[in-house]
Amino acid sequence: MSADAGAEMTAYVHQAIPILGAMGLEVTEAADGRAAARIPLEPNRNHFGVIYAGSLFTVAEMLGGAIGFTALQLEGFVPLVKSLEIKFLRPAATSVTASTSLTPDEVERVRAEASSNGKADFELVCDVVDENGVVVASTVGQYQLRRMG
Amino acid sequence: MSADAGAEMTAYVHQAIPILGAMGLEVTEAADGRAAARIPLEPNRNHFGVIYAGSLFTVAEMLGGAIGFTALQLEGFVPLVKSLEIKFLRPAATSVTASTSLTPDEVERVRAEASSNGKADFELVCDVVDENGVVVASTVGQYQLRRMG
Numbered sequence: 001m002s003a004d005a006g007a008e009m010t011a012y013v014h015q016a017i018p019i020l021g022a023m024g025l026e027v028t029e030a031a032d033g034r035a036a037a038r039i040p041l042e043p044n045r046n047h048f049g050v051i052y053a054g055s056l057f058t059v060a061e062m063l064g065g066a067i068g069f070t071a072l073q074l075e076g077f078v079p080l081v082k083s084l085e086i087k088f089l090r091p092a093a094t095s096v097t098a099s100t101s102l103t104p105d106e107v108e109r110v111r112a113e114a115s116s117n118g119k120a121d122f123e124l125v126c127d128v129v130d131e132n133g134v135v136v137a138s139t140v141g142q143y144q145l146r147r148m149g
Numbered sequence: 150m151s152a153d154a155g156a157e158m159t160a161y162v163h164q165a166i167p168i169l170g171a172m173g174l175e176v177t178e179a180a181d182g183r184a185a186a187r188i189p190l191e192p193n194r195n196h197f198g199v200i201y202a203g204s205l206f207t208v209a210e211m212l213g214g215a216i217g218f219t220a221l222q223l224e225g226f227v228p229l230v231k232s233l234e235i236k237f238l239r240p241a242a243t244s245v246t247a248s249t250s251l252t253p254d255e256v257e258r259v260r261a262e263a264s265s266n267g268k269a270d271f272e273l274v275c276d277v278v279d280e281n282g283v284v285v286a287s288t289v290g291q292y293q294l295r296r297m298g
Contacts, residue, residue: 016195016196017194017195017196017201018192018194019168019171019172019192019193019201019203019204020201020203022168022171022172022192023168023171043167043168043171044168045167046165046166047165047166052166052168052169053207053210053230054168054169054203054204054206054207054210054211055168055203057203057206057207057210057233058202058203058206061202061203061206062203078197081202081237082237083234083235083236083237084202084234084235085232085233085235086232086233086234087231087232088230088231088232
């Protein structure tokens with residue numbers, strides 16, 4: 001994704017979900033079935049000086065929306081999160097980046113199933129990594145691409 | 150908890166974890182092994198006009214800290230979250246309140262085990278309920294009370 005496209009999607013998500021703006025979240029990748037986002041330590045720190053659990057959740061969870069509105073984009077459909085499990089593995093004392101991807105076959109399967117049935121479930125597995133390359137959290141999220149209204 | 154005690158703990162958590170202040174989170178109960186917190190729809194809304202998943206996660210997750218620093222309070226110990234599973238059951242178009250509790254026996258077990266071993270795991274089950282009494286999300290979190298440093 002070009003820097004311009006990243007800035008454009010970042011501006012969009014800040015408008016769509018204001019608390020992502022308050023977290024200083026940036027979308028750094030959203031193309032070709034891949035998505036990534038970054039949050040800084042400030043203003044996401046907690047009383048231990050590391051990133052708060054809810055911010056780590058958010059930077060991972062929102063990738064379902066980023067993929068839902070890019071690789072999975074289907075006129076009249078929206079992505080929803082159904083459930084998510086997160087493991088907190090290490091404290092995060094720097095900015096962190098979350099990333100995830102869907103294979104081309106899985107993108108095709110989800111779009112075809114949603115077109116036929118009005119909805120299709122998909123799973124995203126995500127690692128949240130600090131500036132030193134340490135995995136600080138991992139998530140498995142269950143999402144659905146669903147026809148609106 | 151008195152209104153004053155609630156306001157005092159709310160001010161503390163806003164200082165400790167600034168993003169909780171940005172969400173407008175209020176601690177409404179934190180005594181006798183019980184904890185509850187509320188967040189308003191604004192500024193937690195998403196592009197569907199309902200509360201964003203990450204804010205629902207947060208209002209539930211932070212109760213581990215509220216209980217960790219009240220019922221489980223032990224000099225030199227802090228509560229940590231190890232993992233959390235959240236199910237999103239219904240959209241939340243109003244403010245929501247999350248609540249959880251530990252039995253007196255469980256409080257005693259966790260404090261005794263932490264004192265002996267330097268750490269003790271505990272589980273919190275939490276419902277997040279909207280103003281109409283509808284459960285919009287449910288969580289199961291694994292926490293640990295651990296000696297600092």
